[in-house]
Amino acid sequence: MNRSMPPTAAQVRLFQEVGQRLDRKGMIAANDGNLSWRDADGTILITATGARKGYLGTDEVVRIDLNGELLFGKRPPSSELAMHLAILRVRPDVRAIVHAHPAIATGFAVARRPMDQCVLPEIILTLGSVPIAPYGTPGTDELPRGIEPVAREHDVFLLANHGAVALGPDLEEAYFRMERVEHTARILLVSQMLGRTHQLSGEQVSRLLATGPDPQPDALPCRVDSAVPGADSEAARIASMVTEVLRARGF
Numbered sequence: 001m002n003r004s005m006p007p008t009a010a011q012v013r014l015f016q017e018v019g020q021r022l023d024r025k026g027m028i029a030a031n032d033g034n035l036s037w038r039d040a041d042g043t044i045l046i047t048a049t050g051a052r053k054g055y056l057g058t059d060e061v062v063r064i065d066l067n068g069e070l071l072f073g074k075r076p077p078s079s080e081l082a083m084h085l086a087i088l089r090v091r092p093d094v095r096a097i098v099h100a101h102p103a104i105a106t107g108f109a110v111a112r113r114p115m116d117q118c119v120l121p122e123i124i125l126t127l128g129s130v131p132i133a134p135y136g137t138p139g140t141d142e143l144p145r146g147i148e149p150v151a152r153e154h155d156v157f158l159l160a161n162h163g164a165v166a167l168g169p170d171l172e173e174a175y176f177r178m179e180r181v182e183h184t185a186r187i188l189l190v191s192q193m194l195g196r197t198h199q200l201s202g203e204q205v206s207r208l209l210a211t212g213p214d215p216q217p218d219a220l221p222c223r224v225d226s227a228v229p230g231a232d233s234e235a236a237r238i239a240s241m242v243t244e245v246l247r248a249r250g251f
């Protein structure tokens, strides 16, 4: 396989399709976010810098190697290239990365509230928990350095004061994980607005994991400790303030 060959029409279509879904679901604005995919020969297809993912042109998916060298394409690769490369290096099992700025999940990243409590069975079985990687200036080495330890352990995580990242065996699965994290954030926000987020007990989580496809009842993927006293009412107070602001802005 020629390492500098252009992406196939089917590969570009998949990038376009995922970009459109991110756009339609409101998980990006303007030219936010970026997508990458590890091809069979180890080279990487990635969106070009500044590309609007909801309207990706056929020349806006470029090919690079694991050192970031441009192999094919007229446009430079995404400015978040270093983040994608760092993840692909520490996770040889990962083929695809979706980075977006979904509003509610990013709100959790700004509030520095990881989604790591055992609350929703579906999430416990699919994502485990969603931690927050430390803040790093976008486009610099700070970001990938902070991300590596988190990416080793998690398929989905938030970037402090920035957005969310989802990893997967292919672009579609990585996209669905991004969709799932935003949907979870929405549910958690509502439960916090209602004043209480009940956690499942350790026993309930163990039983759930024992019935899953890959039973590991001893290794709980999320926190089951009870919340800090008063945290729920504090969360509800903050959530109602957030709601007011969102409503005032027509969100």
Ligand SMILES: [Zn+2]
Pocket: 032, 033, 099, 100, 101, 138, 162, 163
């Ligand atoms: Zn970003």
